[in-house]
Amino acid sequence: MVELSYCPECGARLRRHVLAGEPRKHWFCAVCDAPRHAHPLIVVTCFVSCGQRLLWIQRNLEPQRGLWAIPGGYLESGETLAQGAARELREEAGVLLPSQRLQLYMTGAITFINQVYVGFRAAVDTPDCLPGAESLDCRFFSRDECPWDRVAYPEVNDSIRQVYDDLERGDFGVWEAGMSETRYTLREVSQRAAKGVSKDVRGSR
Numbered sequence: 001m002v003e004l005s006y007c008p009e010c011g012a013r014l015r016r017h018v019l020a021g022e023p024r025k026h027w028f029c030a031v032c033d034a035p036r037h038a039h040p041l042i043v044v045t046c047f048v049s050c051g052q053r054l055l056w057i058q059r060n061l062e063p064q065r066g067l068w069a070i071p072g073g074y075l076e077s078g079e080t081l082a083q084g085a086a087r088e089l090r091e092e093a094g095v096l097l098p099s100q101r102l103q104l105y106m107t108g109a110i111t112f113i114n115q116v117y118v119g120f121r122a123a124v125d126t127p128d129c130l131p132g133a134e135s136l137d138c139r140f141f142s143r144d145e146c147p148w149d150r151v152a153y154p155e156v157n158d159s160i161r162q163v164y165d166d167l168e169r170g171d172f173g174v175w176e177a178g179m180s181e182t183r184y185t186l187r188e189v190s191q192r193a194a195k196g197v198s199k200d201v202r203g204s205r
């Protein structure tokens with residue numbers, strides 16, 4: 001449960017919402033007489049490939065300014081998941097792709113920071129990109145060219161390595177990632193993995 005100490009409407013101290021004797025996973029403001037939720041934020045990203053290379057952007061925003069990441073950001077109101085991911089591609093890397101070209105590739109819950117993650121993939125024929133206001137640079141990197149020592153979120157490197165693996169195989173599953181403060185897992189959930197194939201890519205981080 002995400003800590004939310006004070007009511008965003010009136011500033012009163014919040015307490016846990018107990019309904020019918022059961023503590024719920026949100027808070028309650030006694031002054032406003034209303035529940036106060038801290039719903040997870042939704043992060044949308046897209047892995048854009050050109051051959052065996054993937055599109056990366058160099059962040060121009062804090063946190064992690066100057067470090068490299070896969071283009072992505074928070075979903076905005078009124079967008080579908082794919083539209084949000086396509087907008088981030090346009091804003092951060094000048095890559096114009098209709099949202100219909102984006103294929104669902106990875107989902108995940110990052111419970112300890114209260115975020116839900118939805119990753120798409122798309123392929124392009126030419127490695128054209130142009131950094132936007134939120135990025136210093138953008139490039140297509142092969143696995144070997146990638147600046148692994150200067151990535152913004154090394155905790156998700158295993159997911160990105162999975163994309164390079166799938167690009168090499170030419171065969172993409174759909175993956176479900178789970179991340180807690182101590183554990184990162186990646187599990188294939190597509191139909192062909194109905195036998196329940198899963199892999200614990202890293203026991204702890």
Ligand SMILES: [Zn+2]
Nearest residue numbers: 007010029032
């Ligand atoms: Zn209040």
